Amino acid sequence: MLEVVGLQVERGRTHVLKGLDLAVGAGEIVALIGGNGAGKTTTLMTLSGLIKPRAGEIRYTPPGGRTAVDLTRIAAETIVRQGIVHCPEGRQIFTSLSVAENLRIGAYLRSDRAQVAADLARVYGIFPILAERRQLPAGNLSGGEQMMLALGRALMARPQLMLLDEPSLGLAPQAVDQIFETLAAINREGTTLLLVEQNASMALELANRAYVLETGSIALSGSARQLADDPEVRRAYLGVA
Amino acid sequence: MSGYLTQQLINGLTLGSMYALVAIGFSMIYGIIRLINFAHGDIVMIGAFVTVGLVTATGLPWPLIALGVMITGALAGITIDTVAFRPLRGAPQVTGFITSLAVSVLLQNLGILLLTAQPRNFHFPEVMRQRLPVGQATLSIIDLSIVITALVLMAALVFLVKRTRLGMAMRATAENPQVARLMGININRAILAAFAIGSALAAVSGLMWGGKYGQIDPLLGFLPGLKAFVAAVIGGVGSIPGAMLGGYLLGLAEVLFVGLLPAEYSSYRDAFVFGLLIVVLLVLPNGLLGRSVEERA
Numbered sequence: 001m002l003e004v005v006g007l008q009v010e011r012g013r014t015h016v017l018k019g020l021d022l023a024v025g026a027g028e029i030v031a032l033i034g035g036n037g038a039g040k041t042t043t044l045m046t047l048s049g050l051i052k053p054r055a056g057e058i059r060y061t062p063p064g065g066r067t068a069v070d071l072t073r074i075a076a077e078t079i080v081r082q083g084i085v086h087c088p089e090g091r092q093i094f095t096s097l098s099v100a101e102n103l104r105i106g107a108y109l110r111s112d113r114a115q116v117a118a119d120l121a122r123v124y125g126i127f128p129i130l131a132e133r134r135q136l137p138a139g140n141l142s143g144g145e146q147m148m149l150a151l152g153r154a155l156m157a158r159p160q161l162m163l164l165d166e167p168s169l170g171l172a173p174q175a176v177d178q179i180f181e182t183l184a185a186i187n188r189e190g191t192t193l194l195l196v197e198q199n200a201s202m203a204l205e206l207a208n209r210a211y212v213l214e215t216g217s218i219a220l221s222g223s224a225r226q227l228a229d230d231p232e233v234r235r236a237y238l239g240v241a
Numbered sequence: 242m243s244g245y246l247t248q249q250l251i252n253g254l255t256l257g258s259m260y261a262l263v264a265i266g267f268s269m270i271y272g273i274i275r276l277i278n279f280a281h282g283d284i285v286m287i288g289a290f291v292t293v294g295l296v297t298a299t300g301l302p303w304p305l306i307a308l309g310v311m312i313t314g315a316l317a318g319i320t321i322d323t324v325a326f327r328p329l330r331g332a333p334q335v336t337g338f339i340t341s342l343a344v345s346v347l348l349q350n351l352g353i354l355l356l357t358a359q360p361r362n363f364h365f366p367e368v369m370r371q372r373l374p375v376g377q378a379t380l381s382i383i384d385l386s387i388v389i390t391a392l393v394l395m396a397a398l399v400f401l402v403k404r405t406r407l408g409m410a411m412r413a414t415a416e417n418p419q420v421a422r423l424m425g426i427n428i429n430r431a432i433l434a435a436f437a438i439g440s441a442l443a444a445v446s447g448l449m450w451g452g453k454y455g456q457i458d459p460l461l462g463f464l465p466g467l468k469a470f471v472a473a474v475i476g477g478v479g480s481i482p483g484a485m486l487g488g489y490l491l492g493l494a495e496v497l498f499v500g501l502l503p504a505e506y507s508s509y510r511d512a513f514v515f516g517l518l519i520v521v522l523l524v525l526p527n528g529l530l531g532r533s534v535e536e537r538a
Contacts, residue, residue, distance in 0.1 A: 050419055080425035092420045094413050105413055108406070109425035157425070 001026040001063065001192055002047075002161060007056035009039075009046050016042045018216035020056070024161065026063050029183070029193045031203035031224065033237055034213035040196040041089050043213070044163045047194075048086035049076030060084065063160055081109055083160035089196075090169065091150040095139030099130055102138050102149055106156030116156070123152040126182060144175030151182060161192045168199045180206055200237040204228040212237070244377025249500040250493065251375065255384040255453065257492025258391035262446040263469030264476065264484035265398065266318075266439025272415045272479035273435045274330070276337040280321060280344035282466010284440045286352060288314050288447025289457040293363060303366075307390070307445055314444020318436035327429065345466075352459025360458040363451035387449045394442060395485055401438070402481060411435055415479070443469075464511070468495075471518045477531020486529060491517070 002024040009017040016039045024030045034040050045051045047058060049071060059068040062083050071079055085106075093102050103123060107116045124131035127148040133141065138149055147167060154162055167183070168176040180202055187193050197203035204210055204224045212220040212233060220227065227233050263285060270278045291313045295306050325344050329336055365383060372379035402408035413421040414431040421428055450465060451457045468491060476487025495514055499507040521528065 048423060050422065076422040077425050077427050080423065086423050088420060088423065092417060094416050094420070096416050097409070097412060101409055105409055105424050105426075108410065153424075 001028075001061055002194070003057075003059040003068070004043075004047070005057045005059070007043070007046060007058065008054045009042055009051055010054050011042060011051065016216055017046070017053070017056075020213070020217055022211050022218060022221070024192060024194050026160075026192055027187075027190065028209060029187050029195060029207045031195045031197060031200075031207035031210040032213055033197055033200040033203055033210060034219075035236075036198075037215075038213040039216045040213055041165055044086055044088075044165050044194070044196055047071065047163055048084060049074060049079040050086075060161075080157060083158070084163065085154045085157045085159035085161075086163040087150050087154040087165065087167070089165035091143075091146045093138045093141075093146050093149050093153065095137065097138055098135055099138050099141070099149060100134040102153050103130070103156050106153035107158075110156075110158070115158075119156055119158065123155055126155075126185075127152055144171050144178070147171060147175065147179055148182075151179065151186075155186065159191055161194065162186070164193060164195045166196060166198060168197060168202060176202065200233070201228075204238075245500075247376050248378035249496050251378060251380050251384060252500070253493035253496035254489065255387050255492070256496055257489035258388050259446045259449050259453070259465065259488075260469050260472045260492050261485045261488025262391055262394065262442045262449075263465055264472040264488045265395070265481055266443045267470055267473040268476070268478055268481055268484035269411075269435045269439045271473070272481075273411060273432055274326070274337070275334055276326060277334075277341065277470070277478075278326075279338070279341040279466065279470070280325075280348060281341075281439070281443055282462040282464075282469065283345050283348040283352075284314055284317055284443035284462065285447040285450060285465050286457070286459060286462035287317050287348070288444030289363070289451040289461060290352070290356060290447075290459075291444065292448040292451055293361060293457065296364070307448055310444050310448050311441035314447075315437035315441040317444070318440025319433055321440075322433055322436040327432075345463075349460055349463070356459055358459060360456045363455050363457050365452045365455075369452065383452050387453065390445070390449070394445070398438065398442070398481065407431075407434055468511075468514055471514055473528075474518060475521045475528055477528030479532070480528070480530045483528055483530035490529075 004020060004022045007017050007020040020043060032040055032043065042051065046053050053072055058071040060071050060082060061068045069082060094105065097105065103120055107119065110116050129145055130148055130152055138146065141149060167179050171179065183193060184206060195203055195207060204227060207224040209222065210224045210227045211218050212227065220230065220233065263282065266281050267278065270276055270281065288310050291310050292306060295301065295309050321344055325340055326337060329340060369383045370381055372381045402411065410426045410431045411434060413424065413426060414428045418428045450461065469488065472487035472491040473484045475491060476483030491514065494517060495510055498513045499510050
């Protein structure tokens with residue numbers, strides 16, 4: 001579905017990604033773990049088009065599509081149309097818009113009103129608290145509720161591939177559990193997930209496969225199980241001695 | 242209430258309507274790209290001259306003239322953003338600010354070059370000068386049309402910003418342009434819309450300005466532009482309701498200052514307006530309805 005080859009990205013004078021390769025297959029949950037400054041967020045921002053790479057290719061084949069599109073040549077606001085939604089780090093909901101508006105703006109490009117209404121009902125079904133607060137400014141929500149809103153907003157675009165940047169960041173443990181259960185459910189319903197996480201143990205538990213990113217390129221990759229058992233990974237990312 | 246005071250309030254509302262229409266554009270443009278656009282006042286001048294041009298050339302009825310003026314204003318705003326400001330996106334704020342001063346100087350001098358600095362008379366039909374009694378005061382049809390038109394336009398604007406897809410896209414872009422793009426919003430289009438709408442409102446206030454004062458010249462946009470900026474800051478720059486409130490408060494305050502103090506103080510009206518700005522900012526650094534910058538981030 002997604003194939004990244006030799007991706008090189010500079011931000012300012014820093015060479016953040018130095019030839020990154022990764023692949024995501026349709027229906028998978030793929031985790032990308034790594035320390036601070038390894039380039040995880042930059043990777044997602046490049047995939048969604050907010051940053052343009054210096055070199056490399058991002059080939060995306062939508063499900064049922066025959067030909068791959070090179071995402072490095074498309075603007076961010078057009079990449080959404082391809083079925084890729086980026087749920088950014090720190091949630092970044094629109095605090096001055098109401099909860100309901102945040103969800104509707106997730107479906108900004110869609111014109112199938114009946115389907116959008118059905119999806120809205122579905123999101124309210126997954127997160128009943130959002131339905132209760134639909135008229136409130138989104139800035140009034142708690143951190144966990146804001147994460148639900150960010151996920152709901154992403155779902156409203158009917159993504160084929162969801163890029164998630166640190167969904168557990170700053171949340172209470174129960175909220176993290178709920179978010180991860182929801183991610184598993186979203187995946188069961190057919191959405192492919194590429195997940196960036198500091199919380200490597202949670203990420204490896206959820207994912208099918210994982211990549212370890214170190215200073216701008218992939219250091220290790222394999223099934224989530226393999227990596228969770230790898231002594232290096234356990235020491236460096238899972239905090240196990 | 243004495244007739245004199247009523248009269249002053251009527252005058253203040255009329256002036257406030259024009260300030261508010263200009264201030265809205267200031268606030269919209271600042272809200273969406275953090276640009277203090279000093280060329281905004283010159284759209285008022287463009288609106289006034291386009292009015293004269295359309296009246297002379299076409300003789301259309303006034304509502305159509307007003308529509309034509311708004312469309313021309315919108316096109317002027319779009320052109321200015323495309324030519325002057327879009328190439329500077331991402332540049333430091335001061336760069337945009339200085340560029341806007343340059344655009345302002347350019348527009349004023351283009352006006353002098355093409356239209357001469359000679360003031361021109363602005364002919365409204367005589368019927369507009371008729372005065373209706375309001376208690377012991379009187380209200381001219383011009384004043385009445387200015388206030389009603391302004392209120393209708395502001396109601397339409399609030400509807401557009403609060404209830405339409407474009408309005409939602411503009412608000413989202415103002416809050417977080419990067420994430421707005423992730424939603425599929427074309428932020429350049431949202432920014433153009435803010436320029437177009439703000440400039441249309443400023444242009445129609447140029448029509449009002451000419452109608453109210455009877456004379457126009459290429460530098461006429463400078464002072465109303467500066468005062469509308471003050472109104473936008475008093476209301477809380479970036480806030481559309483704030484700009485409306487600031488416009489009316491400033492119009493009323495200015496007229497009452499001139500009307501209630503002895504005549505020898507009236508030449509200090511502009512000093513009073515800018516003094517008021519300083520006082521408001523000392524007490525409320527974010528203006529009346531503005532949000533703090535920290536909160537925005």
